[in-house]
Amino acid sequence: MGHHSCCNKQKVRKGLWSPEEDEKLINCITTYGHGCWSTVPRIAGLQRCGKSCRLRWINYLRPDLKRGNFSPQEESLIIDLHRILGNRWAQIARHLPGRTDNEVKNFWNSSIKKKLISHDGVPELTIHETSNQNPYVGDSLLAPNPNPNLTTTAQDHVLLQSASSVQHGFGHGHLKTDVINCIVDWTGGPPSVEKSDYDHPTWSLDQQHHLEAKFLDTKFMRSSDPSLVSTMPQLCDLVEADECHIPYDTVSYEVDDMGGTLPCFSSGSYVPMNQLDCMDAAVMASSSLLSCGNFPLNPDLPFK
């Protein structure tokens, strides 16, 4: 079933594309758009299958593609995202404007993977349990890491780190209003937040505890009530809806000792340092777990 109908009707060319073929494809798509890919080869006068045309356009001919080497910022982002998302190249690539999933995948396989291996495995994943300052944190607050390259232990470490980020992220300061509102809606509202505070909400210690408790209640309740779980806010959607990606040329988190500006927010909201972590964790959590709609519990954890 790998071949589509368009590939069976006549002999199709395979292999590298010639400049002439590229030109035909570009002319066709800039003139007519691609519409249905299976008709593109016919319109363009190409002896290729529609899939091949689509791939060539997406991976090579698209005008918004950014060629050249990956910047250190992009590399770092890929590593971070891969740690969470695993080999979901398309999802990773969405956070890298001008880059394709194929490009990211090749870059990972040819470059990053080797670097990580040569650094004795996965160095940035070596997080010790001592970072766990909360007895609950060892549980699956976040999804089991889908990264197939990680050992179970490494996955646990990822969970520890990410969960910790979530919990310690809700300190004092300002979060993106939409995200705050989402959290507030979901939790039923922190104990004493004023409506007027929603514009620039600040999380008191009480509110922080309330939110943490809500997260923990929901995620660790063994009463596996899917309807409850499904009410978890999909923070990632909010973040992604606000163009959660790095700029084309550089990434500037403009981080100082106390905090920084999230590049994913066009408003450039100033976010305290610990909440940058929180946003990271939120993206991770909702990308890999919430969107799956389930919270598998780690059987090795104390909640039985």
Next chain:
DNA sequence: AATTCGCACAACCGCCGGCTG
């Protein structure tokens, strides 16, 4: 200079899920 090797990148293959008739 010829050959081999390794790497980066391009392209293909097979599968899956959504859509439609």
Next chain:
DNA sequence: CCAGCCGGCGGTTGTGCGAAT
């Protein structure tokens, strides 16, 4: 409900080129 079509995705293979021998 089912089958066919299609786009999208991830894994894998193929190709070209430069470095090493």
